[in-house]
Amino acid sequence: MKALVYTGPEQLEYKEFDDPSPHDGDALITIERVGICGSDMHAYLGHDPRRNPPLILGHEACGVTQDGQRVTINPMVVDGTSRECKAGRENLDRNRSMMSIPPRQGSFAEQATMRGENLIPVPDGVDPAKAALAEPLACGWHAVRMGLDVGWIKNPKTLVIGGGPIGVGSALSAAAMGITDITVTEPNALRQSYLTKTCGFNVLAELDAPDSYDLVIDAVGYTATRETASQAVVPGGVIMHIGLGGGEPGLDVRRFTLHEVTFIGTYAYTYQDFRDTAAAIFDGSLGALDWTEERPLSDGHRAFEDIRAGKVAAPKIVLVP
Ligand SMILES: [Zn+2]
Known part of the structure; x- marks a missing residue:
């Protein structure tokens, strides 16, 4: 598949990358829209010791599963057994992992994998660019x-x-x-x-x-x-x-x-917050959500440079594979 690969500090290359292989019940998702996060920028600049090249960044994604269901992805993975998880505070789990932190590849790519319980079905008629905002929102x-x-x-x-x-x-x-x-x-x-x-x-x-x-x-x-x-x-x-x-x-x-x-x-979100946010996107409570700018994934490197230079008016750039 094609992916925007972080190959070293301040380097992103749009190129061929190994297809993701779903295992242990993970779903294979064809990515439709994926937002650029401040943490992606941090990693791109070489400031995140957890994210070493070569790596596909990106964790704010919406896509379609193999059985045709459009989903928005909660990228935070916990196993649910900790004291924090049992109290509904998954974001505090010491063993949490995240899409785009190795060994999990991110979603600046044509495809990505994620376990089923992290996928939230998107109702028909909801624009995938809006559904992809569930994570940052x-x-x-x-x-x-x-x-x-x-x-x-x-x-x-x-x-x-x-x-x-x-x-x-x-x-x-x-x-x-x-x-x-x-x-x-x-x-x-x-x-x-x-x-x-x-x-x-x-x-x-x-x-x-x-x-x-x-x-x-x-x-x-x-x-x-x-x-x-x-x-x-x-x-x-x-x-x-x-x-x-x-x-x-x-x-x-x-x-x-x-x-x-x-x-x-405050850090990230609980699973309940994520579900509530997605529901609020779907029912319109969070407004028109038309403050994003779409760009092709192939031109992703330029988007990073423009954000860094303060040249982007829209608060969020959403990449289209
Ligand atoms: Zn984010």
Whole structure:
């Protein structure tokens, strides 16, 4: 089959690769659409020690099984026996594995394999490019859902820091869950105007008012955005930290202490969050989801370069094999 293969730092080659061989009940899936994730970019730059070349990256995929069923793929694999899995917190399983982390190849390819229980059937009439957004959207869904679980304010005034796919997913999830006052901050002017037009969000270049948001979602995760989150949150408010920008400081822990701020790190999604997100895509609760840009898989390397250069207005590029 043809695949976009990561062959070394900053190198992606569209070329012939071994066909995947399904084993142990795995389904063989013909990939229709696959999104580029921040973690794919991280690996492409050679910064992920778990992902060594040659490797097919990509884990945000929708495709068709051999019996003709369109599915969206939950790429997180757990065996279900751990204490965390039994509590429905699969994302915390220490032995979890992931599509595109060896030995599992990813889905920047014509075909991929995944076990049946990770496949969610897509109803007829749902665009595969939208179904492929289940994985990235589930991350934001999970963060907002947890933030609402721990917060005491029913309809929290919400700030999402960052207008990338995770930030957009968080804002859309917040709206789907009934939150009515949502602001997104995004410094990239190109993306700012794109989000205002396509999603109708209140998008600002930077924080407008400190001490005024009940729920703050840091979908970037750098020192500067943690500082913004620390300033933005109200007494008794909640900060959900979902961005993986870097491990540097930025938190005002003294302010958190004096104002009883809840700070929660959040990673990926539970299996239930993934199913709920897919259902919300299918029934339209997450909006039109027309903020993606499609490009051919064969031209995937250029897409990575353009994202890195900040030249892409759409929060997500979806590749078409
Ligand atoms: Zn992803």
